[in-house]
Amino acid sequence: MTKANKFVYWTPRILTILFILFLAIFSLDVFEGNPGFWNIILGLFMHNLPSLILLIVLIIAWRRELVGAISFILAGFGLIILVGLKNNVGLLMLFLLCLMIAGPAFLIGILFFVGWKRKKK
Numbered sequence: 001m002t003k004a005n006k007f008v009y010w011t012p013r014i015l016t017i018l019f020i021l022f023l024a025i026f027s028l029d030v031f032e033g034n035p036g037f038w039n040i041i042l043g044l045f046m047h048n049l050p051s052l053i054l055l056i057v058l059i060i061a062w063r064r065e066l067v068g069a070i071s072f073i074l075a076g077f078g079l080i081i082l083v084g085l086k087n088n089v090g091l092l093m094l095f096l097l098c099l100m101i102a103g104p105a106f107l108i109g110i111l112f113f114v115g116w117k118r119k120k121k
Contacts, residue, residue, distance in 0.1 A: 012111035016058045024051045065116035072109030076102040
């Protein structure tokens with residue numbers, strides 16, 4: 001395997017793991033206040049549901065890069081829609097939020113697609 005092929009193979013997988021960890025950080029706000037044990041467990045599950053779904057997608061995409069490409073590009077669009085509907089902010093702030101949250105998903109999807117195209121050849 002050449003150096004370029006190794007880069008295309010490992011980069012989306014490593015970025016996906018980092019992206020999942022980044023999304024999981026947002027679940028730490030369930031510890032604010034004194035919500036009780038079961039509320040914390042439920043809150044952690046609900047907050048980490050996107051991370052768990054992306055983890056399942058990563059497991060599938062590890063061997064089937066096209067699944068990863070399609071899934072992460074769709075996840076990027078889904079995140080844009082969720083951020084756009086949830087936040088009533090200015091256009092510049094909305095763009096920056098989408099770039100920060102959906103940008104990595106698009107990049108990972110593109111890298112999985114490039115890896116799939118190289119493997120196909």
